[in-house]
Amino acid sequence: MKAYRNDLILQAAKGQLTSRNPVWLMRQAGRVLPEYRASRAKAGSFFGLLKNPALAAEVTIQPIEILQTDAAIIFSDILVIPEALGLPYEMVEAKGPFFPKTIAHEKDMDALSLQGVSTLDYVYKAIALTTEKLAGEVPLIGFAGAPFTIFCYMTEGKGSKTFSLAKKMLYTSPALSHRLLHLITEASILYLKEQVKAGAAMLQLFDSWAGVLSPEDYLEFATPYIRRICDALKAEMPEVPITVFAKGAYYALDDFAASNCDVIGLDWQTDISFARLKTKGKTLQGNLDPSVLYSSPENIRNKTKSMLQKAHGTPFIANLGHGLYPDIEASHVKVFIETVKNFSHENTGQ
Amino acid sequence: MKAYRNDLILQAAKGQLTSRNPVWLMRQAGRVLPEYRASRAKAGSFFGLLKNPALAAEVTIQPIEILQTDAAIIFSDILVIPEALGLPYEMVEAKGPFFPKTIAHEKDMDALSLQGVSTLDYVYKAIALTTEKLAGEVPLIGFAGAPFTIFCYMTEGKGSKTFSLAKKMLYTSPALSHRLLHLITEASILYLKEQVKAGAAMLQLFDSWAGVLSPEDYLEFATPYIRRICDALKAEMPEVPITVFAKGAYYALDDFAASNCDVIGLDWQTDISFARLKTKGKTLQGNLDPSVLYSSPENIRNKTKSMLQKAHGTPFIANLGHGLYPDIEASHVKVFIETVKNFSHENTGQ
Numbered sequence: 136m137k138a139y140r141n142d143l144i145l146q147a148a149k150g151q152l153t154s155r156n157p158v159w160l161m162r163q164a165g166r167v168l169p170e171y172r173a174s175r176a177k178a179g180s181f182f183g184l185l186k187n188p189a190l191a192a193e194v195t196i197q198p199i200e201i202l203q204t205d206a207a208i209i210f211s212d213i214l215v216i217p218e219a220l221g222l223p224y225e226m227v228e229a230k231g232p233f234f235p236k237t238i239a240h241e242k243d244m245d246a247l248s249l250q251g252v253s254t255l256d257y258v259y260k261a262i263a264l265t266t267e268k269l270a271g272e273v274p275l276i277g278f279a280g281a282p283f284t285i286f287c288y289m290t291e292g293k294g295s296k297t298f299s300l301a302k303k304m305l306y307t308s309p310a311l312s313h314r315l316l317h318l319i320t321e322a323s324i325l326y327l328k329e330q331v332k333a334g335a336a337m338l339q340l341f342d343s344w345a346g347v348l349s350p351e352d353y354l355e356f357a358t359p360y361i362r363r364i365c366d367a368l369k370a371e372m373p374e375v376p377i378t379v380f381a382k383g384a385y386y387a388l389d390d391f392a393a394s395n396c397d398v399i400g401l402d403w404q405t406d407i408s409f410a411r412l413k414t415k416g417k418t419l420q421g422n423l424d425p426s427v428l429y430s431s432p433e434n435i436r437n438k439t440k441s442m443l444q445k446a447h448g449t450p451f452i453a454n455l456g457h458g459l460y461p462d463i464e465a466s467h468v469k470v471f472i473e474t475v476k477n478f479s480h481e482n483t484g485q
Numbered sequence: 486m487k488a489y490r491n492d493l494i495l496q497a498a499k500g501q502l503t504s505r506n507p508v509w510l511m512r513q514a515g516r517v518l519p520e521y522r523a524s525r526a527k528a529g530s531f532f533g534l535l536k537n538p539a540l541a542a543e544v545t546i547q548p549i550e551i552l553q554t555d556a557a558i559i560f561s562d563i564l565v566i567p568e569a570l571g572l573p574y575e576m577v578e579a580k581g582p583f584f585p586k587t588i589a590h591e592k593d594m595d596a597l598s599l600q601g602v603s604t605l606d607y608v609y610k611a612i613a614l615t616t617e618k619l620a621g622e623v624p625l626i627g628f629a630g631a632p633f634t635i636f637c638y639m640t641e642g643k644g645s646k647t648f649s650l651a652k653k654m655l656y657t658s659p660a661l662s663h664r665l666l667h668l669i670t671e672a673s674i675l676y677l678k679e680q681v682k683a684g685a686a687m688l689q690l691f692d693s694w695a696g697v698l699s700p701e702d703y704l705e706f707a708t709p710y711i712r713r714i715c716d717a718l719k720a721e722m723p724e725v726p727i728t729v730f731a732k733g734a735y736y737a738l739d740d741f742a743a744s745n746c747d748v749i750g751l752d753w754q755t756d757i758s759f760a761r762l763k764t765k766g767k768t769l770q771g772n773l774d775p776s777v778l779y780s781s782p783e784n785i786r787n788k789t790k791s792m793l794q795k796a797h798g799t800p801f802i803a804n805l806g807h808g809l810y811p812d813i814e815a816s817h818v819k820v821f822i823e824t825v826k827n828f829s830h831e832n833t834g835q
């Protein structure tokens with residue numbers, strides 16, 4: 136195993152109580168940093184940044200230098216998987232992703248193929264380049280969307296409050312839905328393995344749209360595929376920690392606890408004390424409400440300390456309960472990070 | 486107390502196990518019915534319908550005749566309260582509500598006054614007219630937004646995924662936030678009492694945006710005001726059942742159970758078995774995923790029965806876990822209602 140100058144996050148992910156809590160932020164490489172906006176302007180477009188390994192590596196490393204987080208996360212997008220499978224998408228300014236074609240019938244599946252995962256070479260190159268530039272400073276996190284979330288986009292074709300088209304398909308064509316979920320799962324396994332081979336030291340699955348399903352449907356259409364991904368990765372690369380972050384799926388905590396993942400990411404609607412009861416043996420990650428970073432430094436400090444106090448005594452990776460909002464001031468993000476870094480010293484004397 | 490030919494919903498709300506579960510749907514008066522669309526066209530605009538008591542009564546009664554639900558709910562809008570307080574709004578086609586002015590500073594509060602609640606006469610007239618036309622067939626439900634949800638609109642000025650402006654105000658100006666929440670609460674108490682005097686037999690509070698807060702913040706900024714409304718209403722009109730429906734606030738179930746409400750409405754992300762453990766002594770309402778109504782009649786029947794089985798043995802009002810989506814077929818809504826009405830007969834022999 137590779138050694139890092141700062142491997143706090145790997146220690147915590149493996150269930151160790153660390154001298155202080157490691158900290159990083161979902162969407163830490165992004166619009167919150169002026170340096171990111173400069174790189175993005177240089178790239179000309181979202182895809183220009185995404186598909187240029189040198190620029191992707193550049194923005195991945197920015198938060199390590201500027202915010203001094205304890206991990207980097209590769210700058211990429213969860214929707215590269217549908218694109219690799221054969222379903223391309225556009226990024227519409229101020230609206231988000233849009234798929235001109237979607238999957239609605241059996242015949243639409245014919246256009247999809249696992250072969251395309253090899254076209255994601257630009258991601259693997261970005262990871263290799265980032266790993267080289269990080270030079271063992273901190274670990275790099277790789278990621279993928281969880282199968283249900285990817286399914287949502289491939290069937291609905293765009294973001295939605297309700298994902299009613301996606302859910303209609305689950306209910307009216309369960310066999311076809313499972314076929315698509317299975318394909319996404321296999322693609323994700325290949326993809327995540329390649330990310331590790333390229334240099335990722337940890338992996339995270341994002342189930343961003345978990346919250347649109349009922350508990351019953353989540354256990355039918357989402358959890359089994361997350362578990363399959365964890366099992367497949369653990370069989371081949373047991374030393375690589377896996378985090379599952381399913382926004383809105385508080386009721387699935389026991390199910391994740393019974394899975395082969397190492398870390399369970401919490402959204403800010405989930406109380407850490409509640410989660411601890413449900414997830415014994417797992418490391419927790421989260422879960423400050425990102426909106427707290429809009430408020431005063433004093434309030435950020437208080438809310439961050441309150442979060443760390445609740446997690447005290449359990450392996451814990453400090454983070455937000457969702458991605459960083461792009462209009463938050465970088466100086467406020469620093470207050471959050473500094474509060475985490477100073478906390479254990481104050482409270483444990485270590 | 487007034488007598489109804491069908492008072493199943495009042496029996497259930499008061500904690501009785503009923504011969505069959507009463508059923509109604511949030512947003513049952515609405516675009517799903519062609520008859521509603523005709524009335525809406527006649528009115529010319531959303532406000533034309535809202536502020537015309539005869540037309541509001543007409544669309545309130547439509548689902549009783551067409552869908553044969555066990556209760557009517559007055560056709561109105563939660564945002565009439567900010568308007569009555571002195572903060573008018575517009576309804577932007579395909580976008581939703583928009584407030585040209587919002588509350589951001591102490592001085593903005595000067596424009597607001599409780600006096601305006603008397604300008605809501607058009608709602609009271611619509612309730613009186615509906616009650617007259619219902620002629621004791623089924624009870625009429627009155628409603629208001631819960632104070633936190635109304636606060637969201639008055640500070641953010643429009644719908645939002647994150648309500649970050651509203652939350653920023655909670656964190657940076659807690660005293661001002663509490664002042665505004667208090668004013669909304671007092672207005673809601675006056676408003677709901679007048680609805681009962683006009684003929685409403687039950688009341689429901691909608692906390693539609695509960696899900697944007699953390700459990701800690703919800704207990705600080707939302708629950709105390711809901712409890713204050715329940716207490717004030719119960720002190721004066723103890724026979725009128727009150728329902729609290731807070732979407733996304735699964736963690737607050739114990740708190741609602743300890744409040745003076747009678748019924749707790751569940752969203753579809755909350756498992757009924759989980760809720761039963763937390764809410765002993767209260768009636769439950771809900772919680773079929775509205776998207777299920779997009780699917781086949783067979784699937785609607787199965788999912789509805791599964792919901793009713795979970796609720797079996799507890800006082801229960803069948804409903805969806807959120808408002809009816811406007812593009813659902815009315816025939817599918819009927820399948821849901823018929824399944825509920827036939828269920829207890831099949832299962833208890835009554």
